[in-house]
Amino acid sequence: MSGSSANRMRYIGTRITSTVHEKIAQCLEESEMSMETVTQNIRKVDNRTQVGKMNSYPFEGNRDMEAVLELLLTCKANKSIDHFLPFMLRLVLTPSSLLSSTSIDLGTDVRFWKKHDGTVCGFALVDLSVWGLFYLVSPSEEGGELEQEILSWACNRTSHISRGESITLRCRRVREDNSKRISSLARQGFRRDTDREGLRMVRPLDVPLDEPLMPRGFKIRHLSGPDDIDAYVALVNSAIPEATSVETHQRWIKTPEYIPELDLIAVADDGTFAAFCQSYYDPLDLARSTRREGWTDPIGTAPAYRKKGLARAIVLEALWRLKRRGIEDAVLGVAGSNEAAQKLYESIGYRVIYKMYDYVKVL
Ligand SMILES: CC(C)(COP(=O)(O)OP(=O)(O)OC[C@H]1O[C@@H](n2cnc3c(N)ncnc32)[C@H](O)[C@@H]1OP(=O)(O)O)[C@@H](O)C(=O)NCCC(=O)NCCS
Numbered sequence: 228m229s230g231s232s233a234n235r236m237r238y239i240g241t242r243i244t245s246t247v248h249e250k251i252a253q254c255l256e257e258s259e260m261s262m263e264t265v266t267q268n269i270r271k272v273d274n275r276t277q278v279g280k281m282n283s284y285p286f287e288g289n290r291d292m293e294a295v296l297e298l299l300l301t302c303k304a305n306k307s308i309d310h311f312l313p314f315m316l317r318l319v320l321t322p323s324s325l326l327s328s329t330s331i332d333l334g335t336d337v338r339f340w341k342k343h344d345g346t347v348c349g350f351a352l353v354d355l356s357v358w359g360l361f362y363l364v365s366p367s368e369e370g371g372e373l374e375q376e377i378l379s380w381a382c383n384r385t386s387h388i389s390r391g392e393s394i395t396l397r398c399r400r401v402r403e404d405n406s407k408r409i410s411s412l413a414r415q416g417f418r419r420d421t422d423r424e425g426l427r428m429v430r431p432l433d434v435p436l437d438e439p440l441m442p443r444g445f446k447i448r449h450l451s452g453p454d455d456i457d458a459y460v461a462l463v464n465s466a467i468p469e470a471t472s473v474e475t476h477q478r479w480i481k482t483p484e485y486i487p488e489l490d491l492i493a494v495a496d497d498g499t500f501a502a503f504c505q506s507y508y509d510p511l512d513l514a515r516s517t518r519r520e521g522w523t524d525p526i527g528t529a530p531a532y533r534k535k536g537l538a539r540a541i542v543l544e545a546l547w548r549l550k551r552r553g554i555e556d557a558v559l560g561v562a563g564s565n566e567a568a569q570k571l572y573e574s575i576g577y578r579v580i581y582k583m584y585d586y587v588k589v590l
Contacts, residue, residue: 281348281373283380286337292317294347295339298363300515305366307408309400309583310427310520310558314509316352316361318484331358336388338380340373351377353384359397359585360385370407378415386590394590400425400583409586417586424563424584428577430523432550432557436576439543441493442535445501447544450490453477455500459492462500466527484509491545493528493537501532504541506549506557521554526568538571546575 284291299313331337331354340349351362360381364374385396398417401408409419441447450459460473479485489506508521523545528538546557559577561568 281340281342281376283338283340283349283376285335286333286339288333291339291347295350295363296511298347298350298365300512301365302363303512304516306402307366307369307405308363309402311400311522311560312361313512314484314522317509317511318482336384338377338384340377349373349377351381353381353388353396355385355388355394355396359399361399370411374408374411375414378411378417382415382588382590389590396588396590398586401586403582403584412586412588415588417588420585420587424582426561426563426569426579427581427583428559428561428569428572429580430546430557430572430575430577431555432546433555434576436546436550437543439540439547440536441540442537444496445493445535445537445540446496447491447493447541449488450480450492452487453480455492456480458500459503462492462503462529463525463527465529466503467525470525470527489545489548491541491548493532493541495532500529502528502537502541504538504545506545508549508552508554519553519555521549521552521557522559523549523557524559526559539575542571542575 296313296317299308299316302308303310303313331352336354337352338350339347341347346365348365348368349363351360352358353360362374362377362381364371364377368374382396385394396417397420398412401412403409439447450456456473456476460471460476463471480487480490484507486507491504491506492500493502495501504523504526506521506523508519513519523542526538526542528535549557557577559572560583561572563582
């Protein structure tokens with residue numbers, strides 16, 4: 228192939244935008260090349276594509292993490308994404324972390340979009356077994372062409388992973404107040420999964436807080452280490468079926484984010500574990516957010532010990548521990564259908580700040 232035709236091919240490749248097939252057809256109209264030749268040359272263009280003034284790239288590991296985190300925190304401050312995303316995505320993308328998923332191929336299932344000045348303005352991750360689709364767009368690009376490009380990429384990637392089998396792509400935890408994201412998803416054929424309503428609730432800690440009042444015959448303590456894990460996992464799964472496993476908790480207690488003093492259990496006098504409340508915070512988020520935010524999640528009481536005031540006492544204890552560490556807002560998530568938990572949280576001072584829904588598209 229001559230140098231000039233190679234350059235032309237490269238030029239054609241870099242013009243591939245959101246609707247790949249449309250562009251291929253356009254290239255074919257402009258040249259006498261076969262579809263096969265064009266496709267081959269698109270692949271040669273270093274796996275990068277261009278949307279208007281943006282290029283997209285496969286994720287290149289730690290090098291890109293900082294820019295993606297910057298975008299996460301910008302989106303969070305702009306109220307375009309759910310509060311839990313920054314912490315969760317950071318864990319997903321850190322290979323040694325608790326949530327790093329073996330089902331994600333970081334080279335192909337994660338992609339980001341950059342402006343020509345190098346600023347990261349879009350990010351997406353597709354993981355069909357656990358996380359579904361997560362994506363970010365910088366506030367100035369919300370609802371525009373870039374968001375459409377990201378969603379097209381995610382749908383194409385999903386179809387590729389599923390090898391043409393029909394599959395549902397799920398975009399989780401879309402805030403009901405993010406109208407731009409909702410209409411972008413609708414334009415791509417996603418619809419709201421009405422069965423799954425989630426509530427994000429916050430309890431400010433800089434206003435009066437009740438003291439925990441433990442029912443007689445129970446004590447609160449934190450997990451003392453690996454010896455407690457089997458009984459702890461049995462307790463959690465008795466309250467929330469299949470919520471965790473011994474292996475997951477063993478990995479969690481080895482992460483830098485784990486603080487043993489915030490991993491609380493209520494223990495009966497006979498030694499039985501009866502209730503739990505896990506708290507934590509993301510140091511990176513604390514350093515950047517206007518309010519210092521911590522989490523009380525998950526929370527639960529074994530069925531045999533419910534309605535004794537255990538959950539109320541253990542959550543209040545957790546809130547005091549977070550407050551003493553300088554946390555200003557305690558955050559948690561609860562299903563819209565879980566009235567018992569909502570009543571408990573409201574009685575402790577949590578308020579709903581937004582609802583969230585999953586959006587799904589069958590591919
Ligand atoms: C929700 C849950 C944690 C409550 O635990 P608990 O130890 O029974 O709660 P408490 O005894 O401390 O109750 C405190 C308050 O919660 C509310 N509450 C608890 N159970 C309730 C129920 N079944 N229906 C309505 N309200 C309920 C009440 O407001 C209660 O106050 P009251 O004593 O004045 O009525 C428990 O039912 C549970 O583990 N459920 C399954 C797991 C779960 O849903 N976890 C929360 C996920 S976000």
